[in-house]
Amino acid sequence: MNKLKASSTDLAFCGIDVSAATVSVAVIKPDQHLAEREFSNTASGHRSLLTWLGQCGVVVRISLEATGVYSLDLTLALDAAAHCEVAVLNPKLVNRFAQTLVRNKTDSADAVVLAEYSRRMPFTAWSRPSVEQLQLRALGRYIESLAADLTGVKNRLHAAERSTGMPRAVLHDLKQAQAALVRRLARMRQQARKLVEADKLLARRFDLLRNMPGIAETSALSILCELVMLPPEMTVRQWVAMSGLDPSHRESGTSVHKPARISRAGNRHLRRALYMPALSAARHDPHLRAFYRALRERHKTALQALVAVARKMLHAIYGIFKSEKPYDGQRLFPQLQLEVKSIAG
Numbered sequence: 001m002n003k004l005k006a007s008s009t010d011l012a013f014c015g016i017d018v019s020a021a022t023v024s025v026a027v028i029k030p031d032q033h034l035a036e037r038e039f040s041n042t043a044s045g046h047r048s049l050l051t052w053l054g055q056c057g058v059v060v061r062i063s064l065e066a067t068g069v070y071s072l073d074l075t076l077a078l079d080a081a082a083h084c085e086v087a088v089l090n091p092k093l094v095n096r097f098a099q100t101l102v103r104n105k106t107d108s109a110d111a112v113v114l115a116e117y118s119r120r121m122p123f124t125a126w127s128r129p130s131v132e133q134l135q136l137r138a139l140g141r142y143i144e145s146l147a148a149d150l151t152g153v154k155n156r157l158h159a160a161e162r163s164t165g166m167p168r169a170v171l172h173d174l175k176q177a178q179a180a181l182v183r184r185l186a187r188m189r190q191q192a193r194k195l196v197e198a199d200k201l202l203a204r205r206f207d208l209l210r211n212m213p214g215i216a217e218t219s220a221l222s223i224l225c226e227l228v229m230l231p232p233e234m235t236v237r238q239w240v241a242m243s244g245l246d247p248s249h250r251e252s253g254t255s256v257h258k259p260a261r262i263s264r265a266g267n268r269h270l271r272r273a274l275y276m277p278a279l280s281a282a283r284h285d286p287h288l289r290a291f292y293r294a295l296r297e298r299h300k301t302a303l304q305a306l307v308a309v310a311r312k313m314l315h316a317i318y319g320i321f322k323s324e325k326p327y328d329g330q331r332l333f334p335q336l337q338l339e340v341k342s343i344a345g
Helices: 043-054 069-080 091-098 107-120 131-161 168-197 200-210 217-227 236-243 268-284 286-297 302-323 334-344
Strands: 011-018 022-028 034-040 059-065 084-089 247-252 256-262
Touching: 011 069, 011 107, 022 043, 022 107, 034 043, 034 107, 043 069, 059 069, 059 091, 059 107, 069 084, 084 091, 084 107, 091 107, 131 168, 131 217, 131 268, 168 200, 168 217, 200 217, 200 302, 217 268, 217 302, 236 268, 236 302, 268 286, 268 302, 286 302
Parallel strands: 011 059, 059 084
Antiparallel strands: 011 022, 022 034, 247 256
């Protein structure tokens, strides 16, 4: 559906706070009047919300937080409406903005904050993903959840096997639960692979990822499931910021000089998917190993150096996706060539 065009004076600014059962809505109309309503977070509730927003008589610029499955259907419905423009925001960014406005933390207050965000902050429209992209990310996150469940069951079984007072029934049930989770994980990964292989671009990117140092098939699938939703026009700096791997500096005058930390204002699923590949690459790839050692020699902690490796790997992934050429550590670290040669020798 074609979107209506509007000038900044012909806009209403809307904020929507989404929960599992309801959505709280606040609208700042062109005459600066604030209107608030609550709707059910269902298909019929979404239709009622769109009808109510249509009564504004102007284009409505909407901000809402990314809350996974609770906000997805609503976002799709809003994006399809001709009189709506939608931005999906990182909750941490909204929280920082909210601290400058209000002290209360309620659904209605959050909706007002989001409406003010729509009115005051630069607007970046949400890019509507394809059905296949949505399915692949949903599969990736479900696989991540199953893997966490499997780790928990393995840990409980490990502890139970070392307890002399543990009933056999408990041990048997834990072993069955472990075997069932292994089978479920295999099925879900197979489904995700089918989606990837059905798309030539995704299949090519999957192969490029698997050929990077430190990235095996499981990690490649997890990383691809998170990157698949990113708009193609994003820059590598935006990728890094989206992942939350960008450094956050805390300095003020001469009295405040805290060590830089990653912002974490981004996709925790992608950060988690990059952790083990970064750990492996820092040990086995000569270029990333030299980079890691150089950071350690500059008195960076092991974790800080590892995060920097993950950030460099994200840069490398961006490069191989754009060029469709295999990973080349020499292009990523031209300044470390002499050091790499001495380590390899």
